[in-house]
Amino acid sequence: MARYIFITGGVVSSLGKGLASAALGALLQARGYSVRLRKLDPYLNVDPGTMSPFEHGEVFVTDDGAETDLDLGHYERFTGVAARTTDSISSGRIYSNVLEKERRGDYLGKTIQVVPHVTxxxxxxxSIGANEVDFMLCEIGGTVGDIEGLPFFEAIRQFIHERPRGECILMHLTLxxxxxxxxxxxxxxxxxxxxELQSIGLAPDVLVCRSEQPIPEKEREKIAxxxxxxxxxxxxxxxxKSIYQAPLAYHEAGLDDAVLNAFGIEPAPKPNMTVWEDVIDRLTNPEGEVKIGIVGKYTRLEDAYKSISEALTHGGMANRTKVKIAWVDAELLENDNPANTLEQFDAILVPGGFGERGTEGKIRAAQFARxxxxxxxxxxxxxxxxxxxxxxNVAGINSAxxxxxxHEAGVQRFEPVVYHLKEWVQGNHVIARKRDDDKGGTMRLGAYNxxxxxxxxxxxxxxxxxxxERHRHRYEVxxxxxxxLxxxxxxxxxxxxxxxxPETVEWKDHPWFIGVQYHPELKSKPFAPHPLFAGFIKAALDNSRLV
Known part of the structure; x- marks a missing residue:
């Protein structure tokens, strides 16, 4: 039966709960334990799939097709444990499940309430998968005191109370x-x-305190x-300086010791930190440098392309190369000579996206690279x-x-080289979609061969x-x-x-020009860089040496 670690936050948002959770998972693995990480989000969206990247950052996709919070990407990158649909839940999904059960009559006519039905x-x-791992780490989004998070905190209070003593602890991040x-x-x-946490029946066992300045011993004593x-x-x-320093930094600060002590696990197994020592060595001792231009639509919020920027860093580690990323607004290339912007880069990446805005600039970026x-x-x-x-520009299909x-413009202007995917095979069955289906969860999602x-x-x-590889799209070549072609x-x-x-394309007469319909960035890790990104950075490095 798994031991549970609940990770909460207070004072302000964006303290780094996801990173702390991921780093703690990596530290527990370094001591020989198996882990799984989960995210509980208080927002009422069923999932982040229909949110704007400007609103929420990237959508991380799991092998089994769940559209999840970007923190699950951190979990995977730090632990190597593939996330599942059951590792992400929102208030919207919880309420949706409760209301579906009520409609079916599962509650036998009872009045439906937050307590006990939602909790x-x-x-x-x-409780899902509690027998599969040694530790289950559950991060609660938002901050303590948020009204939308109260059902989660109450459920955790009940959950801890109902479990045998010593099987659950609470880790709280503050500023x-x-x-x-x-x-x-x-x-x-x-x-x-x-x-505030204590007022709802929860008491932290471990406090993680974010600070820009060293914390004197007397202040730690006062907090304790x-x-x-x-x-x-x-x-x-x-x-x-880098998120990948977090496991070593938290280990040096004593986080894993504090957590294991809270569970009464003594003596604790000694950690093996060689993997993370190698990651930091590769990151901090590069032997070369490349500059990558990312031509995208959501460049004003780097979290919209979080997995891509991290995968590029991993590719740099594989080649002992420092990767400098420059974000290029695709719309700026539409009315200017692309060479004015793109000739400074050793390689060009055009990421995924939706809608027509900026696409002509992306097409011009591909032309420049070719x-x-x-x-x-x-x-x-x-x-x-x-x-x-x-x-x-090559095959003569001028209106491609x-x-x-x-569909977005409401008028036919192009010869559709790319079309709306209406039917595809997943496993042993056929999935059908119509253009006017609901937006959420209707794409080709998850792992495909x-x-x-x-x-x-x-x-x-x-x-x-x-x-x-993992997919997230509704249009195909x-x-x-x-x-x-x-x-x-x-x-x-x-x-x-x-x-x-079609899953991949490449120009035969080009040193390195590859397009993939899937999202390889979702499976890259600092200790196991994705081969496409390792190869891409190698090609950029070779190109930089030619200049």
């Missing part, structure tokens, strides 16, 4: 603000946050005294833009475009001809144009097992 649903979610005028760290916000925790359970958390032999990686929409560019753009052409560049990169040199090097859906 029971949350507790049922927490110690520094007042420059008085030259002091102030502990009062942390005290009030813990008081007034927050009713042991002094060695008051863990400082300072700003880091014509100037600059390494190019197109992901999802980035692959579709590369195909449209090749169709227009996407059905998505015509692909067959790679022997001798192709992408097969060489993977070292295999059969792969499995139309195979009706495959022969014509291949005759011009654009090789459809990867296809779905049934041969109906």
């Amino acid at each position: 029971n649903e949350i507790k049922d979610f927490l 110690l603000p520094y007042l420059a005028a008085s030259g002091e760290l102030k502990t009062k916000p942390t005290q009030h946050s813990v008081k 005294l007034f927050c009713n925790v042991r002094k060695d359970a008051v863990i400082p958390a300072y700003d880091l 014509e100037h032999k600059v390494p190019y990686l197109g992901i999802c929409l980035g692959m579709q833009m590369a195909v449209i560019e090749g169709a227009r 475009g996407s059905e998505e753009f015509d 692909a067959n790679l052409k022997a001798g192709s560049k992408i097969a060489e990169i993977y070292g295999a001809t059969e792969i499995e 139309d195979t009706r144009y495959k022969d014509k 291949e005759a011009c040199g654009l090789d459809f090097a990867g296809m779905s097992p049934d041969g109906r859906l």
